[in-house]
Amino acid sequence: MTAPRFWRKINQRYRLVGTECRTCDTAFFPPRDLCPECRRESDIAEKAFSGEGEVVTKTVVHDAISDYDAETPYTLAVVELDEGARITAQVVEGDGEVDVGDRVEACFRRVRDEGEEGIVQYGTKFERV
Amino acid sequence: MAGIVSYGGYVPRYRIRTREIAEMWGEDADAMEGGLRVESKSVPDEDEDTATISVEAARTAFENAPVEGDALGAVYVGSESHPYAVKPTATIVAASVGATPLMTAADLEFACKAGTAGVQAALGLVEAGRIDYGLAIGADVSQGAPGDALEYSAAAGGAAFVIGDEGVVAEIEDTTSYTSDTPDFWRREGERYPQHGERFTGKPAYFKHTEGASKALMERLGTSPDDYDYAVFHQPNGKFPVRVAQSLGFDEEQYETGLLSPKIGNTYSGASPLGLVATLDEAETGDRIFFASFGSGAGSDAFSFSVKDGIDERRTGLKETFEDVEYIDYAQYAKHKGKIRRD
Numbered sequence: 351m352t353a354p355r356f357w358r359k360i361n362q363r364y365r366l367v368g369t370e371c372r373t374c375d376t377a378f379f380p381p382r383d384l385c386p387e388c389r390r391e392s393d394i395a396e397k398a399f400s401g402e403g404e405v406v407t408k409t410v411v412h413d414a415i416s417d418y419d420a421e422t423p424y425t426l427a428v429v430e431l432d433e434g435a436r437i438t439a440q441v442v443e444g445d446g447e448v449d450v451g452d453r454v455e456a457c458f459r460r461v462r463d464e465g466e467e468g469i470v471q472y473g474t475k476f477e478r479v
Numbered sequence: 480m481a482g483i484v485s486y487g488g489y490v491p492r493y494r495i496r497t498r499e500i501a502e503m504w505g506e507d508a509d510a511m512e513g514g515l516r517v518e519s520k521s522v523p524d525e526d527e528d529t530a531t532i533s534v535e536a537a538r539t540a541f542e543n544a545p546v547e548g549d550a551l552g553a554v555y556v557g558s559e560s561h562p563y564a565v566k567p568t569a570t571i572v573a574a575s576v577g578a579t580p581l582m583t584a585a586d587l588e589f590a591c592k593a594g595t596a597g598v599q600a601a602l603g604l605v606e607a608g609r610i611d612y613g614l615a616i617g618a619d620v621s622q623g624a625p626g627d628a629l630e631y632s633a634a635a636g637g638a639a640f641v642i643g644d645e646g647v648v649a650e651i652e653d654t655t656s657y658t659s660d661t662p663d664f665w666r667r668e669g670e671r672y673p674q675h676g677e678r679f680t681g682k683p684a685y686f687k688h689t690e691g692a693s694k695a696l697m698e699r700l701g702t703s704p705d706d707y708d709y710a711v712f713h714q715p716n717g718k719f720p721v722r723v724a725q726s727l728g729f730d731e732e733q734y735e736t737g738l739l740s741p742k743i744g745n746t747y748s749g750a751s752p753l754g755l756v757a758t759l760d761e762a763e764t765g766d767r768i769f770f771a772s773f774g775s776g777a778g779s780d781a782f783s784f785s786v787k788d789g790i791d792e793r794r795t796g797l798k799e800t801f802e803d804v805e806y807i808d809y810a811q812y813a814k815h816k817g818k819i820r821r822d
Binding site: 360361364365398420421442443457458459460461469470472475 | 492524525526527528530531534535538562563566571574575577805814821
């Protein structure tokens with residue numbers, strides 16, 4: 351990922367900033383500019399998610415793409431945030447021990463390195479609480 | 480009067496025992512553990528670095544703060560292990576707490592005392608009325624060459640302090656510094672591991688500067704060790720802070736709360752600040768805390784704090800996080816620290 355492409359979404363990556371439709375009280379992450387239910391009645395506003403949620407489903411990755419093969423095995427989960435939106439992210443520590451229904455909260459970690467010379471891409475992962 | 484409005488610390492949950500490192504290098508484990516008075520040290524996860532530790536500490540500080548990130552006028556991150564040689568860690572932290580863009584930010588480096596230099600810089604701006612609040616952080620994922628004496632203590636952790644003059648829970652009564660050009664520890668540009676002057680890091684460096692700053696501050700304030708309920712010093716191991724505390728006239732009851740190095744090692748820029756976090760977690764209104772950092776190169780920043788009402792609402796439970804730790808062996812440690820090159 352190029353530096354500008356990473357930079358463009360820093361608020362989403364660092365602080366889980368999404369949007370919500372104030373008409374129907376639905377939260378979106380990643381952010382939407384239009385509510386698919388309310389359409390032209392949409393009243394979209396920026397919303398920072400709390401970062402707390404619950405594991406909906408998970409898997410343990412043993413054979414990863416080259417950028418992540420030093421981290422295997424690692425847990426990847428779909429987390430339903432308390433405000434309603436779902437996010438796919440890594441769950442750190444205790445690989446394989448995370449279960450569906452576990453409470454998790456966001457933590458700030460390195461997500462990807464552009465090699466030894468490129469930028470470090472920071473972002474959100476989750477940890478059990 | 481200005482001071483600490485809220486605070487937070489973060490120490491990664493992995494630990495390696497001194498014994499494990501000594502056995503790896505064929506050293507006498509009892510002698511190493513006894514000599515350093517360090518039982519285990521913290522180790523970062525593979526995806527943790529100075530920026531992530533700084534962010535976690537800052538977020539903890541804001542959990543109980545009376546203000547949000549956008550109130551910050553300055554963010555300073557002190558470390559000797561910034562992830563980039565050129566590109567600030569402070570902007571990463573500022574963005575992660577929602578402080579950007581109307582603010583100033585910079586990275587600081589002064590071996591283990593860069594974090595307290597940041598506290599002084601933020602304090603100056605607050606006292607001058609230039610900013611309402613500033614964030615000062617000391618954090619490190621410190622490096623020690625394999626088998627070197629430093630490897631037994633070089634650990635990871637950090638602490639963050641929101642400095643302001645409203646909602647203060649630990650007033651800074653005064654601060655003073657003692658600095659000289661003393662090459663006791665260094666790392667040249669591009670080098671992977673630091674070098675040190677062995678015993679030279681002790682008497683002419685750590686002790687001379689810590690005692691120099693501490694005595695100057697107490698003289699200026701007209702205080703003595705008896706006036707303080709707690710004392711926190713830089714802790715490169717478990718031995719130096721005890722020795723300097725005793726030589727200044729403090730007793731165990733005063734320094735034990737803030738002495739974390741026997742369990743977590745030397746977190747460099749995070750070391751004395753984390754000791755302060757642990758102390759603030761236990762101090763009561765009206766207590767006074769004596770504090771002195773030390774950074775090789777060399778200098779010491781001494782502070783006198785007076786704990787105010789509202790401290791109960793700011794407590795972070797730092798020491799409770801030390802109960803949920805995972806001990807790893809040397810091979811896992813080498814992987815975590817990137818000591819194994821795969822290409």
